[in-house]
Structure formats: C-alpha cells, structure tokens
Amino acid sequence: MFKLMLIEDDATLFQEIKERLVQWSYDVYGVADFSQVFQEFTVVKPDLVIIDIQLPKFDGFHWCRLIREHSKVPIIFLSSRDHPTDMVMSMQLGADDYIQKPFHFDVLIAKIQAILRRVYNYNTDQITLKTWCGATVDYESNTITYSGASIELTKNEMFILKQLIEQKNKIVSREALIKSLWDDERFISDNTLTVNVNRLRKKLDELGLGHYIETKVGQGYMAVEEA
Template sequence: MFKLLLIEDDESLFYEIKERLTGWSYDVYGIQDFSQVIQEFTAIKPDCVIIDIQLPKFDGFHWCRMIRSRSNVPILFLSSRDHPADMVMSMQLGADDFIQKPFHFDVLIAKIQAIFRRVYHYNSEPIVLKTWCGATVDSEQNLVSNETGSIELTKNEMFILKRLIEQKNKIVSREELIRSLWNDERFVSDNTLTVNLNRLRKKLDTLDLGQFIETKVGQGYMAKEEDSLYD
C-alpha cells in the first residue's frame, strides 16, 4: 500500500480527500503540527506528498523546498491559487505536478496513478548505466557524472533525459515526451514540460552538457552525442 502525506490545513477538505483516497487503497497521513512538517515527513516516509500552497506558519513552497533538499519523493501541489507564476514556482522547486482547486477527484486520482507508474514501476526495470557525451547516467541514483563533477536530478528530469538519450541524435516531439512521462496528456499543461526541460538543461550546464540538449523549434528536443557536433 502506497503512503500519501496530505499537507492540507482545511480539515473538511483533508478528510474528504483522505476518505476518497483510502477507497483507492492508499494509506493517507496528515500533519499534526504545521511547524513540524519536516519532522513528520521524516517519520512517515511517504511515497508521495500532496501539498497546499497556503498553510499556517510557512507556505507550501517553503516545505517543498525543504523536502526536496533531502528527498526525491514525488510532490503534487493542490491549490486554489490560479496565477501561472504559482505553477511555475512549484515546478522550479522540484514539484512533479500542480492541480488547481476546485478539482475533479478523477483528475487527482489520474495524476497520482501516473506519478506512481512513472516513479515506482520503472524502478522494476533492470538498471543500466548509460554513457552520453562522456558522462555516466545512473538512473537508479538519479545522478549524472563526468570529469567536471556530479549532479542529482529529480525523477522527472532523469526520466526526460533517459528518453532523449534512448533516441539520441533524433528529435523527440513534445507530445511523445508528455505521453511517456505523464501517460495521459489531457491532464498536463504544456508549460510543465517546458519548466522541467529548462531545469534539466540548467543543471546539465554545470557539467558543460546543457548545450547537447537541443531545442528544435516546432518539433521537439534532441540529445546530441558529442562527436556528432563536429561531423
């Protein structure tokens, strides 16, 4: 049974969501003390975190940043705030998705199931270290390393990089990435993929690899092999 940590201070909404998710065989936990979110997160060890933005003490962005600094657990924002900057901020902080309130419960379930399929079912595949442009790509540890150093990616970023490397020197369309990453593109904003790609490229820049993720305007993205740049 997957464990979900629902960080929501609206008690009526919390218990409504908990009841519905429990019906889907999820084990749902809440926060007892909103000044001790990290301590409770550490004790529960959830498989996924669902978090509101507006919370007592500190907002959801603060707790997302704190959780992401110590864990790659999937994070899903659930908020009544509808400004595009809130979604962008959540993605930049490492969240996996964003749902605006009010929402249809089927959408929430679809997104949770997509996250679990992506994050946990892929872990059952044999782990193979890949090499790309002189770097080692370790999808089990979510690490990319070369002689310059090493970086840690979120699960979304690693998934995207793996898909691009698997078709290196070929254009992978945005639609293909969205379908393979979220399984059902009807529930995904196009901006979410852009934020994840930009964040991935920025991290790769620290290893001098960002230039090898090429944007093909109107077509998609390509992971180029280093030697092909000089052909």
C-alpha cells in the same frame, strides 16, 4: 500499500480527499501541527506528498523546499491559486505536478497513479547505465558523471533525459515527452514540461553538457551526440 501525506488545512476538504484515497487503498496521513510539517514528514516517511500552497505558519513553497533538500519523494501541489507563477515556482522547487482547485477527483487519482508507477517501478527490467557524450548516465541512482564530476537529477529530469538519449540525434516531440512522462497528456500543461527541461539543461551546464540538449522550435527536443 503506498503512504500518502496530505498537507491540507481545510479539515472538510482533507477528510473528503482522505476518504476517497482510502477507497483506492492508499494509507493517508495528515498534519497535526502546521508549524512542524517537516518534522511530521520525517516521521511518516510517505511515498508521495500532496500539499496546498496557502497554509498556516508557512506556505507550501516553504515546506516543499525543505522536503526537497532532504528527500526525492514525489510532491503534488493542490491549490486554488491559479497564477502561472505559482505553478512555475512549484516546478522550480522540485514538485512533480500542480493541480488547481476545484478539481475532479479522477484527475487527482490519475496523476497519483502515474507518478507512483513512474517513481517506484522506474528501473524494472531496464539497463541502468548509459554512455552519452562521454558521460556516464546512471538511471538507477539518477546521476551523471563526466570528467570526474557528478550531478544528481530528480526522477522527472532523468526520465526526460532518458527519453532523449534513447532517441539521440532525433527530435522527440513535446507531446511524446508529455505522454511518456505523465501517461496522459490531458492531465498536464505544456509549460510544466518547459520548466523541467530548462531545469535539466541548467544542471547539465554544470558538466558542460547543457548545449547537447537542443530545442527544436515548434517540434520538441533532441539529445545530440556527435559520431
């Protein structure tokens, strides 16, 4: 049974979401003290976190940043705030998805299931090491090593890179990436993919490899590798 931590200060909404998630056989934990969210997170050790932005004491961005400094646990923002910068901020902080309230519960379940499948069944029956542009890409540890230096990627970033590397020197459409990453493109925005790719390229720049991920305007992305 997967453990989900629901960080939501609206007691009525929390109870409603919890009851629905329990029906899907998830073990759901709340927060007793909103000034101690991270401390409670470390005790629960959830498999996935669902968090609101507007919370007492500190906002969800604060707690997402703190959690991400110590853990790669999947994080979904669930918020009534609809400004594009809120979604961009959540992605930049390392969140895996953003759902705007009010929402349809089936959408929430679909996103939770897709993320859990991707994260916890990620390496099943797959090759874990790959060589690309002289770098060693370790799918299992989410690391890339090149010329003695290493960087660490998030699950999303590595998943995107893997899709591009497996089809190197070929254009992978944005639609194909979205579908493979989130299972169903109806449940994710195009802007979220852009944020994730830009974050991936920025990390690759630390190894001097960022320019090998090319943007093909109006088509998609391509991982280049010279013969």
